[in-house]
Amino acid sequence: MTNTADQSPLGKTSAYRTDYAPELLFPIPRQGKRDELGLSGTLPFFGVDIWNAYEISWLNQRGKPQVAIARITFPADSPNIIESKSFKLYLNSFNQTRLDSVAALKALLQQDLSAAAGGNVHIILTQPEEFGMVEMGELDGLLLDRLDIDVDHYSPSPEILKAALDEEPVEEKLVSHLLKSNCLVTGQPDWASVQIHYAGPQIDQESLLRYLIGFREHNEFHEQCVERIFVDILRQCQPQQLAVYARYTRRGGLDINPWRSNFSTAQKPLNLRGARQ
Structure with missing residues (x-):
């Protein structure tokens, strides 16, 4: 069974x-x-x-x-x-x-x-x-959280993701500390920082931040959330290279940090414990 x-x-x-x-x-x-x-x-x-x-x-x-x-x-x-x-x-x-x-x-x-x-x-x-x-450190990249945006939707909406598909590709790392999801079974909150490293059409940062905040009332395990983020960005924004890495805060003496990538030259996770962990 x-x-x-x-x-x-x-x-x-x-x-x-x-x-x-x-x-x-x-x-x-x-x-x-x-x-x-x-x-x-x-x-x-x-x-x-x-x-x-x-x-x-x-x-x-x-x-x-x-x-x-x-x-x-x-x-x-x-x-x-x-x-x-x-x-x-x-x-x-x-x-x-x-x-x-x-x-x-x-x-x-x-x-x-x-x-x-x-x-x-x-x-x-x-x-x-x-x-x-044992070292500490934060995810490197441009902080999405600096953007002053209005948000009124708190479930994942991949359709809001946008990228400049007709312009020259870029490579960048984007970071947010505003990822929150809920346990699939208990509904208890899970808190994380997330890094998006990609190469391809430039992703619209406001739409990406709204999308990430959209997990705030979503119920899934950590690994499942990261895979959903990866797949949604890959399909909607069409990057040639993509890596998604989340550092979740600990619960019960455990923290879980999923990393998904589609390019072999992506920097492997360093497992540096963040300030919130």
Whole structure:
């Protein structure tokens, strides 16, 4: 049976296991939402979903607590996303679990998350002695939020996107901190900054900002919102090259940062934590 979002632990009372329990992970197929976008067969993008987990703890063999920060990278072509509350419950299941080493933790995370996602997941663990090396930074690009616009529509409307299709192409990066969507199941707000890097007909900035603000009452998971933004811009504005990267604020010790691109020379995400994260 295919898992659906409404069957997930989201919005339900959950017991917090403190013993290792990989069965808590709840994968949801990506294809259902991609079908809504008319995506089948070869995808118009490649990319990754970068998860940062700040609340990872376990016990060493002497019972002493250990902590780390994890960067977990899921390929966008993996069949499944993992529902975030189930991810948190899974990570908490290590809290009273004794492990031989950091390497043993990494091996379990690699095994369990790759199995749930249906694709090879990459994991980097940062230990306390390295915490001072974790960098912060903001998405670079021209800030759309400087525009003084009227807005009266708060659901995605791709038809409002405009580009100068008859003029010389440009290459630019545009950034907004005004992306807000809502959880597909609970309706809780999700906040993000987003970067649009493209080459092609110049996109009308006011229409793009209105379009992004239009997600304000839209219910979808982070990964699904970014793919919708990518597809809508690609179809409406016809760029030859396009990359969309969103940095979402954390919830339950996790932040999710999807990146989708259709050109191999695009700068890969640096995973710099923003001020709001």
